[in-house]
Amino acid sequence: MLTALSIRNIVLIEALDLAFSQGLGVLTGETGAGKSILLDALGLVLGDRADSGLVRSGEEQASVTATFEFAELPQQVRDELGEAEVDLEPGEALIIRRRLKADGGSKAFVNDQPVGVALLRALAPALVELHGQHDDRGLVNPRGHRALLDRYAGADVAGVSAAWDEWRKAREELANAQEAIEQARADQDLLIAHLAELTAIEPEEGEEETLANTRIDMQKGEKLAGDLEDLRAVWDGSESPLASLRVAARKLDRIAEEHPLLAEALGALDRAVIEAGEAEEKLQAAGEALQHDPLELDRIETRLFELRALARKHNCQVDDLPEVMRTLRHKLDAIEQGDADIAGLKQSESEKHGIYRALAETLHAKRVEAARNLDEAVAAELAPLKLDAARFQTAVARQPEEKWGPQGLDTVEFLIATNPGAEFAPLGKIASGGELSRFILALKVALAEQGGAATVIFDEIDRGVGGAVASAIGDRLARLAGDGGQLLAVTHSPQVAARGRTHYMIAKSSEGTVTRTSVALLDETGRQEEIARMLSGAEITEEARAQADRLLEGV
Structure with a gap:
């Protein structure tokens, strides 16, 4: 508050x-x-x-x-x-x-x-809920009327809302599945062609990198073929450096014991033979790795071209092609399984629609009954507020199915007719601001509802009335405020002021x-003087003070 x-x-x-x-x-x-x-x-x-x-x-x-x-x-x-x-x-x-x-x-x-x-x-x-001469919020706004009626009826709107959510999800799942199946069927021939094309080539993850590296090595072999051939000629045959080193090592081995330096020379020569042997092995391995086979190179380049062309076609990387194949197979499988899936989703949607509709129909019936009771309760409040010629109606209108929602099947609006024979009109269309405020007061009393706001303000609700009507207004304002609520009233009526x-x-x-x-907060003496002024005008008489005392004592 x-x-x-x-x-x-x-x-x-x-x-x-x-x-x-x-x-x-x-x-x-x-x-x-x-x-x-x-x-x-x-x-x-x-x-x-x-x-x-x-x-x-x-x-x-x-x-x-x-x-x-x-x-x-x-x-x-x-x-x-x-x-x-x-x-x-x-x-x-x-x-x-x-x-x-x-x-x-x-x-x-x-x-x-x-x-x-x-x-x-x-x-x-x-x-704050303000009701005054130009009220366009609070109870006047029809957007809040349905919630007010539901609270008055003690209706289970939460259950209807939960059922609506379940139905909505089921509808969306069905619609999405139907759309996916229809799209898949429309593309079925294309899916089959794409899958056949991919199956024929059978792409593998990491294949592109392996092929590319092999192609690079073969291209290098083509470029280095002459040099490798010359090296091979140097190392091959009995006259090669490695053969000569081995002959020298055998000869030195026979005389190495004759002098320590010969033994050291033999050790060095042995190491040279070993290193030269390793060099020969690496040259041979390099030659094999860089071997240039024009037919194999052509096969590799053709494979790379096909893989990359398919990747461009499916707007993906070459390594993603196996996943594309799996996706295409899944879509084709879904077409075959689609009818069974759709049948299950339709059954679920129908069941959840039935649950929602049953709950919404129950809510509708409860609203209609509560509307009759509310109309009677408001009617009982109108006469004491000098609105006995007016009529009040809670209009509960069933909507077509496309407008149903989490709050049920209905729209709710409070309507009034201020004169006999007049048509009912929205609450906010009433001509007189004072009448509007009294209608709001009657409605709030009937609802036993302090409204959605912590503080309620009535601005000159007693305009144009006095005597018993003003007393009735004051009594109802005090009842609405109760012990735990807060209500502020701007008033010119001593009968209303006395109830504060x-x-x-x-x-x-x-x-x-x-x-x-x-603005001053009045004590008891100040209240008596102010209410006496409101009763008598500029000159406060003893009679006015006595009347003020009677009003205050009657509260």
């Missing part, structure tokens, strides 16, 4: 700090004292358009800060703050501040974190050319 409102330099308000509590709070004051300024200031922190005309004359900027406290943060507030990445600790107050410059610029903050004004508008429905748990008086004063609006 709203616990504090701090205003600086808004029109006639220079500085104002107000504290609010639970129950019914009333705001009174003479016409023109500035009650609308309070509502305009509150509208700023709820995301209303920033109007530089609200900045007090001669000041550079204005600000409004509203503090809301909750035993448990409303889910909508948690969701919106979470999406905006605004941190709020459990039990922490929600503090919204809006700063407005004289040049028209504005900034918004939630718990000192800069935010966009759009977040304030998103939070507003959960924070707290009473704020708005006054305007002037000092020379400076005019200020102030």
Whole structure:
């Protein structure tokens, strides 16, 4: 609920700090004292358009800060703050501040974190519900009527919503499977041709790299063929260096024992023979690796060309061709298995459709019954509120199947007819703002519903009425506020003001050319004087005070 409102330099308000509590709070004051300024200031922190005309004359900027406290943060507030990445600790107050410059610029903050004004508008429905002369939110908005009726009926909308989700998923799975099968069948001949082409060549992973490396070696062999042949001639035959080294080693071996240096020479010669032997082996291996076979090279190049052409055709890498083959086989297998799969998905979709429809039909019947009960309950409230000629109707309209959704089969809208014989029209189309507010009050009493907002404000709901009607309005406002709710009423009626748990008086004063609006929380004596003023006018009489006492005692 709203616990504090701090205003600086808004029109006639220079500085104002107000504290609010639970129950019914009333705001009174003479016409023109500035009650609308309070509502305009509150509208700023709820995301209303920033109007530089609200900045007090001669000041550079204005600000409004509203503090809301909750035993448990409303889910909508948690969701919106979470999406905006605004941190709020459990039990922490929600503090919204809006700063407005004289040049028209504005900034918004939630718990000192800069935010966009759009977040304030998103939070507003959960924070404050305002019913006044130009009400276009709260109960007037038909988008919320279905949820209100469902709460009144105690309907299981969550079960219908879950069944809708299951049906929707089943429909999507069926549609996707049918689309895939139809596409596969349309491409079946092409799939078969592609698979035959790939099967004929049987690509293997890593094959491209192996073939490419082999081709490079063979091309090098072609280039080095002459040099290798010359080297082969040097190393082959009895006159080759290696043969000569071996002959020399055998001869030296026979005389090596004759002198240590001969033994060392033999060791060196043996090592040379070994190294020369290894060189001969490597040259032979290199010759074999670099062997140039024109037919094999042609085969390799042809294979590489075919593999790369297929890769381009299927828009993939050569190493991905085996996976392409597996995918094509899977698609062709799916065509064969498709009919059986589609039959199963159709059965599942039909079953889930049946479950959803049965639950939605039950919800529809419950809404129709609840609508009749609500109409009767609202009708019982109209006469005491001087709306006895008016009629109220909860229109529950079944929609065609293509418009069904997670909330069921229906649209719901509250309709009214203000005069006998008049056609029913949407709640928000009523001509008189005072009548609209009383209709809202009757509806809220019938719903036993404080609305989706933590704080409800009625702006001059008693306009144009008095006596017993005003008393009936005050009684219903107090009942709506109850012990745990918070309702604020801007009123000109002493009967309504007397029902308030707290009473704020708005006054305007002037000092020379400076005019200020102030708001004071009245004590019991102050309440008696203000209600007496409301009863008698400018001059407060003892009779008016006595009448004020009777009103206060009757509460």
